[in-house]
Amino acid sequence: xxxxxxxxxxxxxxxxxxxxxxxxxxxxxxxxxxxxxxxxxxxxxxxxxxxxxxxxxxxxxxxxxxxxxxxxxxxxxxxxxxxxxxxxxxxxxxxxxxxxxxxxxxxxxxxxxxxxxxxxxxxxxxxxxxxxxxxxxxxxxxxxxxxxxxxxxxxxxxxxxxxxxxxxxxxxxxxxxxxxxxxxxxxxxxxxxxxxxxxxxxxxxxxxxxxxxxxxxxxxxxxxxxxxxxxxxxxxxxxxxxxxxxxxxxxxxxxxxxxxxxxxxxxxxxxxxxxxxxxxxxxxxxxxxxxx
DNA sequence: ACTCGTCAAGCATCG
DNA sequence: CGATGCTTGACGAGT
Numbered sequence: 001x002x003x004x005x006x007x008x009x010x011x012x013x014x015x016x017x018x019x020x021x022x023x024x025x026x027x028x029x030x031x032x033x034x035x036x037x038x039x040x041x042x043x044x045x046x047x048x049x050x051x052x053x054x055x056x057x058x059x060x061x062x063x064x065x066x067x068x069x070x071x072x073x074x075x076x077x078x079x080x081x082x083x084x085x086x087x088x089x090x091x092x093x094x095x096x097x098x099x100x101x102x103x104x105x106x107x108x109x110x111x112x113x114x115x116x117x118x119x120x121x122x123x124x125x126x127x128x129x130x131x132x133x134x135x136x137x138x139x140x141x142x143x144x145x146x147x148x149x150x151x152x153x154x155x156x157x158x159x160x161x162x163x164x165x166x167x168x169x170x171x172x173x174x175x176x177x178x179x180x181x182x183x184x185x186x187x188x189x190x191x192x193x194x195x196x197x198x199x200x201x202x203x204x205x206x207x208x209x210x211x212x213x214x215x216x217x218x219x220x221x222x223x224x225x226x227x228x229x230x231x232x233x234x235x236x237x238x239x240x241x242x243x244x245x246x247x248x249x250x251x252x253x254x255x256x257x258x259x260x261x262x263x264x265x266x267x268x269x270x271x272x273x274x275x276x277x278x279x280x281x282x283x284x285x286x287x288x289x290x291x292x
Numbered sequence: 293a294c295t296c297g298t299c300a301a302g303c304a305t306c307g
Numbered sequence: 308c309g310a311t312g313c314t315t316g317a318c319g320a321g322t
Binding site: 015018064182 | 314
């Protein structure tokens, strides 16, 4: 039977703790960045406590941990001032919490954009994400997860451009992981890209159900060899437009996903619960598992 | 003291 | 062509 370790992201269920505190860009100054950072740091530590109490094995740190860090107006020497705090935090995580930390930059990070400025901004944003994880001193299993990007009416061309751009900035391969999305790039397409680039594939069950393709989950897990425990995402449909995440995870979705995972014979996976009610959703799921 | 619209960034889809 | 979905959170204007 597969051991499934769970993960949550960015905030707790009532929103009282968040690693995404920010401010308005027009007020950008070192002081404002530092102010938000301190709140994010404080909340992050509380969230790590929460994860430890509830035996949560993965946490996704919010991209706004240091707000506007990749913005052109963010001055270069500001980041150096944060360095000692991040290093200290990294030590604490290693000694006290022993949790896997990952990140997932926003939808604006697009490595296959034909627009040079978009690509440039994306690279800068990824540099910032890598910087954080490197200074934290987390292992290579601390991945930075992105989607493939746009199709621009020529999906094959868009895939080639993604591969070319990652090859061009090959340092990205150290932490970059890619995920199938709910509309454009199916799991089958993402697997091909992951195999070509030799980077891990974060399989998203909900996106796969909305954008299905023929896949071999075992092959998807193989992209993780030497890169840490395979990571997957689980969410269920919410009210509103297709693709919206639900407040909780549908138990049937979990059961069929678990069956799919177990059929590969894998020993251990990390499952990120992408539900709006975060640890409450995980609690509900675990309660159902106990009574099941 | 509150609610509401807007905010750095891209893309595709739906009406 | 404008609103919406994607980690939502902050905050100033209006009530």
